[in-house]
Amino acid sequence: MSVKWRLNVLMAERYLKNKDLTEATGMHPVTISKLKNSQEMPERLERATLEKLCVALKCQPGDLMLWEPDLGTTESFSDNYQHSKEKKPHYSTIDILDELPGQRLFKTPEEADQYLQEERSKWEN
Numbered sequence: 441m442s443v444k445w446r447l448n449v450l451m452a453e454r455y456l457k458n459k460d461l462t463e464a465t466g467m468h469p470v471t472i473s474k475l476k477n478s479q480e481m482p483e484r485l486e487r488a489t490l491e492k493l494c495v496a497l498k499c500q501p502g503d504l505m506l507w508e509p510d511l512g513t514t515e516s517f518s519d520n521y522q523h524s525k526e527k528k529p530h531y532s533t534i535d536i537l538d539e540l541p542g543q544r545l546f547k548t549p550e551e552a553d554q555y556l557q558e559e560r561s562k563w564e565n
Contacts, residue, residue, distance in 0.1 A: 443481040444506040450497050451476060464496035481505055 451461060458476060462469045467489070475482065475493075490501055497503075 442508055442510070444508055445475075445478045445481045446504050446506055447478070447493065448476050450499060450503060454497065456497075461493075461496055465492040467492060 451457075456464075458469060458472050461467075461476075462472050465472070471489075475489075490504070493499075493504060494501060
């Protein structure tokens with residue numbers, strides 16, 4: 441995935457030249473040229489620089505950036521999240537006990553419930 445840098449697009453939409461943006465921001469002409477010619481969002485972009493660009497272009501920071509997923513990536517976060525939220529099969533107490541090592545103590549869920557009730561009554565007394 442990559443974040444595309446759209447400064448050149450915004451400048452074209454507003455019919456701004458490098459010189460116009462240099463004057464409006466007070467930034468060095470070489471800096472403006474580098475930012476304009478970059479297709480990817482700069483690795484390091486200071487807050488003050490972003491604010492100057494937004495003021496000069498009368499835009500929001502998000503207008504300068506566009507996120508595009510990589511074409512080779514087939515699964516997204518939402519796909520993975522949906523898979524993790526899929527319902528797991530409901531296991532009964534007997535199913536769980538069957539998976540444990542050793543012998544099964546109860547043959548029916550009712551037997552397990554009765555055993556638990558007896559144990560609870562012992563604790564209460």
